[in-house]
Every structure is written in structure tokens, then in C-alpha cells.
Amino acid sequence: MGLERSWVESANAPGAxxxxxxxxxxxxxxxxxxxCGVAIGDSILDVTRLEADGRIExxxxxxxxxxxxxxxxxxxxxxxxWARLRAALTEMLAEGxxxxxxxxxxxxxxxxxxxxMPVRVSEFTDFYAGRHHATNVGTxxxxxxxxxxxxxxxxxxxxNGRASSVVVSGTDVTRPRGQVKDAxxxxxxxxxxxxxxFELELGAIVxxxxxxxxxxxxxxxxxxxxxxxxxxxxxxxxAWEYQPLGPFQSKATATSIGPWIVPKAxxxxxxxxxxxxxxxxxxxxxxxxxxxxxxxxxxALAPAGGRETVIARTNYREMYYSSAQQLAHHTTxxxxxxxxxxxxxxxxxxxxxxxxxxxxELSWGGASPVTLEAGETRRFxxxxxxxxxxxxxxxxxxxxxxxxxxxxVRPARExxxxxxx
Amino acid sequence: MGLERSWVESANAPGAxxxxxxxxxxxxxxxxxxxCGVAIGDSILDVTRLEADGRIExxxxxxxxxxxxxxxxxxxxxxxxWARLRAALTEMLAEGxxxxxxxxxxxxxxxxxxxxMPVRVSEFTDFYAGRHHATNVGTxxxxxxxxxxxxxxxxxxxxNGRASSVVVSGTDVTRPRGQVKDAxxxxxxxxxxxxxxFELELGAIVxxxxxxxxxxxxxxxxxxxxxxxxxxxxxxxxAWEYQPLGPFQSKATATSIGPWIVPKAxxxxxxxxxxxxxxxxxxxxxxxxxxxxxxxxxxALAPAGGRETVIARTNYREMYYSSAQQLAHHTTxxxxxxxxxxxxxxxxxxxxxxxxxxxxELSWGGASPVTLEAGETRRFxxxxxxxxxxxxxxxxxxxxxxxxxxxxVRPARExxxxxxx
Numbered sequence: 001m002g003l004e005r006s007w008v009e010s011a012n013a014p015g016a017x018x019x020x021x022x023x024x025x026x027x028x029x030x031x032x033x034x035x036c037g038v039a040i041g042d043s044i045l046d047v048t049r050l051e052a053d054g055r056i057e058x059x060x061x062x063x064x065x066x067x068x069x070x071x072x073x074x075x076x077x078x079x080x081x082w083a084r085l086r087a088a089l090t091e092m093l094a095e096g097x098x099x100x101x102x103x104x105x106x107x108x109x110x111x112x113x114x115x116x117m118p119v120r121v122s123e124f125t126d127f128y129a130g131r132h133h134a135t136n137v138g139t140x141x142x143x144x145x146x147x148x149x150x151x152x153x154x155x156x157x158x159x160n161g162r163a164s165s166v167v168v169s170g171t172d173v174t175r176p177r178g179q180v181k182d183a184x185x186x187x188x189x190x191x192x193x194x195x196x197x198f199e200l201e202l203g204a205i206v207x208x209x210x211x212x213x214x215x216x217x218x219x220x221x222x223x224x225x226x227x228x229x230x231x232x233x234x235x236x237x238x239a240w241e242y243q244p245l246g247p248f249q250s251k252a253t254a255t256s257i258g259p260w261i262v263p264k265a266x267x268x269x270x271x272x273x274x275x276x277x278x279x280x281x282x283x284x285x286x287x288x289x290x291x292x293x294x295x296x297x298x299x300a301l302a303p304a305g306g307r308e309t310v311i312a313r314t315n316y317r318e319m320y321y322s323s324a325q326q327l328a329h330h331t332t333x334x335x336x337x338x339x340x341x342x343x344x345x346x347x348x349x350x351x352x353x354x355x356x357x358x359x360x361e362l363s364w365g366g367a368s369p370v371t372l373e374a375g376e377t378r379r380f381x382x383x384x385x386x387x388x389x390x391x392x393x394x395x396x397x398x399x400x401x402x403x404x405x406x407x408x409v410r411p412a413r414e415x416x417x418x419x420x421x
Numbered sequence: 422m423g424l425e426r427s428w429v430e431s432a433n434a435p436g437a438x439x440x441x442x443x444x445x446x447x448x449x450x451x452x453x454x455x456x457c458g459v460a461i462g463d464s465i466l467d468v469t470r471l472e473a474d475g476r477i478e479x480x481x482x483x484x485x486x487x488x489x490x491x492x493x494x495x496x497x498x499x500x501x502x503w504a505r506l507r508a509a510l511t512e513m514l515a516e517g518x519x520x521x522x523x524x525x526x527x528x529x530x531x532x533x534x535x536x537x538m539p540v541r542v543s544e545f546t547d548f549y550a551g552r553h554h555a556t557n558v559g560t561x562x563x564x565x566x567x568x569x570x571x572x573x574x575x576x577x578x579x580x581n582g583r584a585s586s587v588v589v590s591g592t593d594v595t596r597p598r599g600q601v602k603d604a605x606x607x608x609x610x611x612x613x614x615x616x617x618x619f620e621l622e623l624g625a626i627v628x629x630x631x632x633x634x635x636x637x638x639x640x641x642x643x644x645x646x647x648x649x650x651x652x653x654x655x656x657x658x659x660a661w662e663y664q665p666l667g668p669f670q671s672k673a674t675a676t677s678i679g680p681w682i683v684p685k686a687x688x689x690x691x692x693x694x695x696x697x698x699x700x701x702x703x704x705x706x707x708x709x710x711x712x713x714x715x716x717x718x719x720x721a722l723a724p725a726g727g728r729e730t731v732i733a734r735t736n737y738r739e740m741y742y743s744s745a746q747q748l749a750h751h752t753t754x755x756x757x758x759x760x761x762x763x764x765x766x767x768x769x770x771x772x773x774x775x776x777x778x779x780x781x782e783l784s785w786g787g788a789s790p791v792t793l794e795a796g797e798t799r800r801f802x803x804x805x806x807x808x809x810x811x812x813x814x815x816x817x818x819x820x821x822x823x824x825x826x827x828x829x830v831r832p833a834r835e836x837x838x839x840x841x842x
Contacts, residue, residue: 123544123584128666149664154609155600159666160581163544164757176754177634179576179703188575190703190753213598215839234754243570245549245580246667252756282600282611284840332611333597333655334834335673336585413755418636419705 001269003398005095008107010041012095017392017401018042020093023086024225024260024402025071027116028108034069034116039260039403040093043107047089050106056092058085071261072120075207075224076339082207082224086265115259117168118227119205119340124161124255125330126201126231126344128152129321131275133347136361153279156321156329158346161231162252166342169228169259169405175383175412176253177419178237190421192412193234193250195366195380198387199347200299200357202316203229204323205261206341210331217288219327222337226267226293226323228258228389228405229344235360235380257342258389258405266400270294270393272317274325284328291322295402297348297391299357301372304384309372314350314357316391321346383411422690424819426516429528431462433516438813438822439463441514444507445681445823446492446646448537449529455490455537460681460824461514464528468510471527477513479506492682493541496628496645497760503628503645507686536680538589539648540626540761545582545676546751547622547652547765549573550742552696554768557782574700577742577750579767582652583673587763590649590680590826596804596833597674598840599658611842613833614655614671616787616801619808620768621720621778623737624650625744626682627762631752638709640748643758647688647714647744649679649810649826650765656781656801678763679810679826687821691715691814693738695746705749712743716823718769718812720778722793725805730793735771735778737812742767804832 004020005012011019018024018039027034028044037044048066050056058074059065059081065073074081092099128134131148134157138147151157167173175196181188207224214222231251238250271290295316302308323343331337347357356362359380362370369377381387386408392401425441426433432440439445439460448455449465458465469487471477479495480486480502486494495502513520549555552569555578559568572578588594596617602609628645635643652672659671692711716737723729742750744764752758768778777783780801783791790798802808807829813822 151600151602151609151661151664155662157662157666158669160583160669162581162756164759164762165755174755178753179572181572187700188572188703190705212834213837213840215837217839237754240572241576241578242665242667243572244663244667245578246663246665248579248581249750249754249756252751252754254755279608282609282840283842284611286839329670330673332599333658333670333673334586334595334675335583335670338585341585413633416634416636418638418707419634419703421704 002396006040006093007095007097007100008041008043008093010043015399016041017399017403019398020090021395021398022262022266022400023089024262025118026259027070027118028113029116036066036069036071037108038089039110042110044110044113045093045103046106046108056088070117070119072340075119075205078208079221082263086263115168115170118259118261121163121166121342122338122340124163124166124342124344125158126161127156127158127321127326127346129156129319129326129346130348131320132318132349132351133357133361136349136356140365156326158326158330159246161255161344165252166255166257169256169407171256171407172410173232173254173407174410176234176237177412178234178249179240180236181240188240190419193236195235196409197233197235197359197380199231199233200297200312200389201229201231201347202345203227203257204343206327206337206343207339209339210337212331212334214328214331216286216291216324216328220291220324222327223264223323225261225263227261228391228402230256230387230389230405230407231344256405256407258402260403262400262402267293267393269395274322275320284332285325287322287325291324292317292319293393295391295393297389300388301378302386302388303372303376303382306374308388311362311370312354312356314348314355316348318348318350319345381409383409385409423817427461427514428516428518428521429462429464429514431464436820437462438820438824440819441511442816442819443683443687443821444510445683446539447680448491448539449534450537457487457490457492458529459510460531463531465531465534466514466524467527467529477509491538491540493761496540496626499629500642503684507684536589536591539680539682542584542587542763543759543761545584545587545763545765546579547582548577548579548742548747548767550577550740550747550767551769552741553739553770553772554778554782557770557777561786577747579747579751580667582676582765586673587676587678590677590828592677592828593831594653594675594828595831597655597658598833599655599670600661601657602661609661611840614657616656617830618654618656618780618801620652620654621718621733621810622650622652622768623766624648624678625764627748627758627764628760630760631758633752633755635749635752637707637712637745637749641712641745643748644685644744646682646684648682649812649823651677651808651810651826651828652765677826677828679823681824683821683823688714688814690816695743696741705753706746708743708746712745713738713740714814716812716814718810721809722799723807723809724793724797724803727795729809732783732791733775733777735769735776737769739769739771740766802830804830806830
């Protein structure tokens with residue numbers, strides 16, 4: 001299967017992120033609220049308005065379901081509805097469609113609108129499922145012999161994050177303050193994080209609820225699609241707070257997600273298997289087929305007013321555990337999963353030094369600063385830095401792109417008087 | 422201030438949990454959905470129906486706000502609305518009220534209805550802020566010299582829990598399965614938890630949102646009220662999974678909350694200070710006044726078909742950090758807090774051996790089983806066991822009760838074929 005051509009010409013351009021094969025879901029600011037849209041070429045098809053005008057019926061018998069300005073109600077309707085809308089939009093946007101003249105009036109230029117949250121995030125769970133990342137971090141903290149925790153090859157290690165801090169690409173991120181303890185100090189200080197970092201991840205959007213334990217195959221069916229995800233992390237706050245109950249405020253400033261949810265349906269041609277198991281997994285984690293995807297990823301950093309430098313290139317196929325395995329593990333306790341749950345893959349690092357998905361790894365804890373194009377260096381993020389994640393699966397004559405997930409670091413807010421020590 | 426008398430006679434009885442001084446908020450099953458109610462004596466005043474019938478206007482100009490069957494929309498309106506409803510209900514239910522005859526028709530017997538979730542929990546954060554509990558657990562795991570982690574006296578240690586697993590008192594709890602690793606084994610097994618436990622806590626209900634860092638005084642104002650909370654915990658699953666990112670599936674089976682949210686307003690006479698600081702706190706954690714409450718708590722355990730035994734008695738004033746301090750700390754990173762966020766205090770253990778708020782502590786890791794009245798013993802919870810938490814602040818001639826928070830342990834579900842190793 002090659003490029004599916006659209007009457008939206010920009011969708012057929014070589015290297016376009018959003019050909020007809022993709023059709024990712026997003027939301028954009030419109031009339032004081034937000035509308036649901038689907039990316040096609042350099043445009044967005046305004047699906048909320050199509051539905052309101054009666055030109056498309058997304059949920060027969062249920063009335064308009066996109067009026068709330070995000071895709072949550074649509075996703076909640078399940079795989080039958082997902083497939084029906086995809087088929088309808090594919091037909092409407094295909095080259096030769098009779099509706100092209102009418103539909104052209106529903107196109108909005110991506111360049112003209114701000115993006116909004118595509119889905120209401122119920123809860124956010126972040127995993128630690130990249131072996132290269134876990135090995136790098138473990139080596140820095142515990143030495144190469146003890147790099148991987150004893151449980152790592154058996155459990156997709158995860159922890160609950162904070163859904164209220166998930167923001168859409170383009171949202172500024174304010175440098176956090178927190179308790180940090182200098183190595184030579186007995187007591188902590190309350191200070192702006194000096195080791196503020198990003199984490200390159202992919203996020204899975206849970207599209208169906210569960211009640212009780214689900215298999216990896218069932219978990220895969222529950223996933224609607226994937227987004228780029230940047231889990232901003234304050235390494236100095238994390239180092240002091242994380243024992244014994246894990247990261248908390250170090251991860252609660254913000255998690256940025258890309259504006260486009262790429263449906264699993266668009267990624268099917270790019271499935272690849274998880275790597276060979278270094279230790280046999282328990283049966284409940286067995287995969288019925290390939291559950292990762294071949295998605296090339298890159299991270300760029302642009303200092304304030306400066307040009308961007310690509311500082312890392314990696315691939316989602318480097319993960320050790322798939323999102324489906326993570327989701328299956330998430331349900332073992334009986335934990336109910338809900339529509340809109342966001343499952344972070346964990347930092348996606350490859351084996352090479354320039355394939356590392358965080359500055360902690362790229363600068364090896366600050367010991368080897370990363371050099372940007374203009375000669376500046378970075379150990380961790382500086383105020384004014386813009387971080388850009390990109391990703392795409394490369395098909396035969398087309399690509400399934402994720403767009404970009406960006407965020408600019410703003411200086412810490414002024415310290416209130418009552419917080420001055 | 423002594424007992425405020427009500428025309429609902431049972432509210433004036435000595436030892437009643439719900440005198441006119443209390444007026445806690447709950448929700449109860451009614452007509453296929455749920456209604457909002459306020460406990461008074463052994464009855465519930467159906468406030469949803471009062472509002473629907475136009476007998477009370479809770480949010481002037483906003484129409485009916487209790488139609489959704491829980492108190493979330495009410496709580497979101499803030500302290501002015503909280504105070505106005507409390508004043509109106511106090512007047513309506515007071516001895517001598519002219520409305521008594523009419524209002525009597527809006528009373529429902531507590532014994533006749535099932536309780537429902539009083540609020541939609543946005544996110545659940547659980548703390549580890551009881552010094553006796555942290556010392557007990559630390560002593561068992563690391564010895565008495567290293568009992569408290571280095572950060573413990575500086576940070577209210579917390580982690581994000583799972584809101585989807587929060588259930589109301591009376592909901593059965595199914596014993597979880599999970600990865601457990603026996604001490605003499607190299608590899609984990611997938612098995613029902615054999616060390617399933619409770620944790621006695623109090624939960625604070627966040628009633629106002631925040632954007633950016635708040636002081637302890639502001640945090641206290643954001644809290645609407647408190648509930649009993651049982652954070653069910655699978656100790657064997659926890660022991661294997663919790664390094665390095667904290668508890669995950671071991672805490673995700675269920676967290677039970679009591680049916681009644683006791684408003685902060687009812688607890689004002691019972692404020693007490695946190696204990697003397699063993700190490701000075703950073704300024705942002707300084708308390709402007711007493712932020713704990715003198716609330717006597719007890720835990721009872723009833724085996725299937727058997728009588729209950731009280732296995733622990735303690736008091737909320739044993740906490741080292743208050744909920745207001747925890748909430749202030751929660752916002753340091755800029756983490757937005759939302760209406761309906763639930764903040765677990767952490768396990769409330771006192772200094773005495775019979776004042777410990779978990780079986781892990783009461784049985785000292787299983788080494789010293791707890792003996793029940795009928796002679797049975799418990800290291801951890803058995804199938805069929807019902808756990809009952811109770812709490813009350815004792816005033817001069819009246820008490821502010823929390824009712825009870827109960828849950829019965831059901832056997833693990835049958836293992837699906839695909840999960841058999």
C-alpha cells in the first residue's frame with residue numbers, strides 16, 4: 001500500500017506528515033472554544049462543524065458528539081465508531097471525491113490556529129520501559145553492574161503521574177521550584193530546578209474501559225492511538241524526593257503531548273516486535289504479535305532567538321515493553337482503566353550516544369555537555385529554550401507523521417514572601 | 422459550644438455521629454441514580470429533592486446544581502456557597518424550626534439506602550506523613566538506625582495514586598493478583614496477594630483549584646472537608662515492584678472512602694497543632710496555626726460470619742504533616758490542583774503497639790499475628806474479612822462522627838487461561 005491521494009494537494013507532497021493514510025485527530029481553538037479536526041496536508045478538516053451542519057453522522061442516533069471541543073466522547077464509542085469515521089473521512093477526502101467543493105469550505109490552515117487538548121486526560125501513567133534508558137540512568141546512579149533493578153526484566157515498571165499537569169504542545173512550561181539538596185549539604189534548599197530536563201516518549205490513548213484484568217491482545221484493542229509526549233523532569237528535585245515512594249513533584253510541572261493523536265489504524269503497516277527477551281516473561285505479558293511500531297523520532301532544541309539543533313534521533317522500536325504490555329500489567333491488580341487514560345511509554349533511548357531521549361543521558365548527568373549549532377552548550381535546559389519532538393513512520397512513498405510537540409521553558413515565577421527562608 | 426439541638430430527635434442522642442453540629446455531605450442511591458444528602462441523626466436529608474422542589478436555593482442564579490447525584494458542582498462553587506448552605510441547613514434542621522413538618526418528608530433512613538460516591542474524585546494523591554508509621558515500616562525494612570529516609574523530616578513524602586480505583590464504603594474489594602517474588606526464588610510468580618492489608622487514613626477533599634504555588638494557609642482554605650480512607654495495599658506485590666519508582670499495582674486494587682465528607686467547618690473546634698519539628702522545615706511549609714484535628718480513630722476486623730474485633734485505636738493528631746502542608750507541597754512544582762482531588766493523609770499510627778494503622782505494623786510483618794475475639798489470628802487479611810474504620814471528634818456533649826468506612830475482601834477472580842504460566 002502506497003500513498004493514498006487526496007484532493008487536498010498538500011497531503012500528497014513528498015514528506016508530508018499528514019497524507020490521507022494518516023488522518024490524526026486534534027482539536028483547535030475556534031470561536032472562543034475548540035473544535036475537533038483531522039489533519040490533512042497543511043490543513044485541518046473541521047469535523048465539529050461538519051457534524052453540526054449535518055454533513056457527517058459520527059454516532060448514528062446519538063446526536064452531535066463533538067460539541068465539547070475534544071474527541072473524548074467519540075473515542076468512548078469504541079472501535080466500530082472509530083472505523084466508521086475513518087472510512088467516511090477517507091472517502092470524503094480522497095482524490096475524486098464528489099464532495100470536494102463543499103468540504104473545501106471546512107478546511108482551516110494549520111498555520112492559522114492554535115491547537116488545544118485533543119482528549120480529556122483521565123489519568124496519566126508513566127512507564128520506565130526503555131532498556132537503554134533504564135541502563136543509562138542505572139549506570140549513572142548505581143554503576144554498570146547494578147544498572148537494571150532486579151525487577152526490571154520481569155515487570156514493566158510504571159508509576160502514576162499527574163493528569164492535571166498534562167498540556168498540549170505549544171504551551172509554555174515554567175521552570176519549577178522545589179526542594180533540592182546539594183551533595184555537600186545536610187539540609188535541602190527551596191530553589192528553582194537547576195537540572196530541568198525533557199523526556200522523549202510516546203503516549204498511548206486508552207480508548208475503551210476495563211474492569212478486571214485484560215490480556216495483551218485485549219489491551220492492544222483498547223488503545224485508540226498514540227501521541228508524542230514530553231515528560232518534563234526536574235532531576236535535582238527528583239534525586240532528593242524519590243525515595244522511597246517514587247517521583248512526585250519532579251514530574252508534576254508539566255507533561256506535553258503532541259497535538260495529533262495518530263490512530264492505531266494508521267500505524268498498522270509499521271508494527272514491529274519487541275526485542276528478544278533477556279528473561280522469560282510471565283504468561284500474562286506474552287504478546288500475540290508485534291506490538292511496537294517503527295516510528296523514527298527526533299528531539300531538537302532551539303535556544304531563545306536561535307536556530308534549532310537536533311540533539312537526538314531514535315526509534316520507538318527500541319522499547320523493551322509495548323504499550324499493550326504496559327496496559328495489561330496496569331490491570332493486573334483489578335485497577336479500572338478509563339477512556340482518556342494516557343500511558344507514557346517511558347523515555348525512548350537507542351543504543352547510540354546520540355540516540356538518548358533525555359539531557360540527563362545525552363550530557364551523562366551533566367558531565368558531557370551537548371553542543372548546539374551556534375556553539376552554545378547544554379547540560380540541562382535553560383530559560384528560553386524551546387524543545388521540539390518529532391516523529392514519523394516512513395511508508396512506501398508516504399509517511400505517517402505525528403507533527404511536532406513543542407514547549408518553551410519560562411523562568412521560575414517570583415518567590416512569594418511566605419516561601420522565603 | 423455544646424450540642425446544637427435538632428428537631429430530628431436521633432441527632433440529639435448521646436454518642437450520635439451526626440448531630441446538627443456536623444452536617445456531613447454524602448450521596449445515596451435513589452431512583453436508579455443517586456441523590457445528595459446531609460446526615461442528621463440516623464437519617465439523611467435529601468438535598469437534591471429539596472433543591473428540585475425549590476425549597477432551597479444553593480447557588481442563586483445557577484439553577485439546580487445537585488442533579489448529577491454528587492456534591493462536586495456544589496463544592497466547586499467555593500467557601501461562600503459552603504457557608505451559605507451550612508447556615509441554611511442549620512436553620513432548617515434546628516429545634517423549633519417552622520419548616521420541620523415539611524422537611525420531615527425529605528428525610529430518608531440511613532438504614533434503608535446504599536451510599537454512593539459523594540464526590541467525583543479527580544485525582545488521588547497518597548502521602549506517607551505519619552512518623553510512627555514511617556518509623557515502623559522503616560525499622561522492619563532497614564533497621565531502627567535507618568528507619569526514616571533522609572528526606573522524611575523535610576518533605577511530606579507523597580505519590581500519585583489511582584483515582585479510578587477509589588470506591589465508596591460498602592464496596593467489596595477483590596483480592597488482587599500480581600507479581601510476587603519469594604525470598605528464596607530468583608524469579609517472580611503471578612499469584613493472588615498473600616499479604617493483603619489495609620491502611621487507616623483520613624482523606625482531604627480539595628474544594629478549590631490552584632494554579633501555581635500556594636501557602637499552607639491558602640491550602641487549608643482550599644480544603645472542603647475530610648473523609649475516612651482505607652488504602653488497601655498488597656504488601657508482597659509492593660515489595661517486588663516498588664523500586665525504583667514507587668508503589669503502583671500494589672495500591673491500585675481499591676481505595677475505600679467513607680460515605681460522609683465532614684466539612685472543615687464542623688471540625689474547627691477540634692484543631693490541634695502538628696508535633697514539635699525534629700528538624701526545622703523550609704518556610705513554604707510553615708503553618709500559620711493548628712492544622713491537624715483531634716479525631717479519635719479505630720479499626721475493626723470482622724471475619725466472615727463472625728463478630729468484629731477492634732484491632733487498633735489511634736488519633737489523627739498523631740500525623741507529622743497536616744493535609745494543608747501536603748497540599749502546599751503538592752503545588753510547589755506548579756502542579757495544578759482541581760476540585761475533587763483526594764489527598765490521603767498517609768497511615769495514621771500512634772506510638773503504642775495497638776495504635777498501628779495497618780496489619781503490616783500490627784503483626785510486625787507477619788511475625789506477631791493479631792488475635793481476634795473468637796481466637797482466630799491474622800497476619801494479613803483473609804477472604805471474607807470485613808474491615809471497618811470509624812472516627813469521631815469528641816466535643817462537649819456532642820461528637821462529630823465520620824460514620825464508618827467498610828469493605829469486605831472477596832477471593833481473587835479466577836485466573837484466565839492466557840495468564841496461566
